Amino acid sequence: MIKNTTITAALILCALFGYMFGYSRGNKAAVAAYADKVAAINRILPPQLNPNVITGIVKAISGNTIVLEKILISQDPIALDYPAIRQVTVANDASITMRTLKDVKTLQTELVASKKGTSVQAPPSLFYQKNITVSDIKVGDTITVVSSENIQKTEKFTVNSVQVVGVVEPAPTK
Secondary structure, eight states, X not given: OHHHHHHHHHHHHHHHHHHHHHHHHHXXXXXXXXXXXXXXXXXXXXXXXXXXXXXXXXXXXXXXXXXXXXXXXXXXXXGXXXXXXXXEEEEEEEEEEEEEEBOHHHHHHHHHHHHSXXXXXXXXXXXXXXXXXXXXXXXXXXXXXXXXXXXXXXXXXXXXXXXXXXXXXXXXOO
């Protein structure tokens, strides 16, 4: 009787361990398959945009307040419900810069110069960047604003960074 009980207990334990180990291997395969499906969906859908950043066209400026019409970048149907017109207050200590794309000739010259020598150097920047003030921003400029909070659904907010997107600028004269 003890022999039968021992054998039965051993069989139950083996079945239990077999199920647990088999299940965990099957579970790993299911998790991998699910991860593949999520990766496929992420390739189809646009990436989630930073909720602290908005790009738009300047419609009006008064002092340190900018009226901005948001440019809809995402095809996200939820984003269609977000306010199109925003009132942006630029903080007194905000970083305000203008980025202007360099011309091709300047980029080629800088790229050749960066490859000279034996040390590894970073490639040249595609942009000229200079600090400006709010008064340098004009109606019609395209700007990107950054806040420390989620501003996607907010109509009025304060920003700590403004970046004006400029047009191609010719090489500076020496």
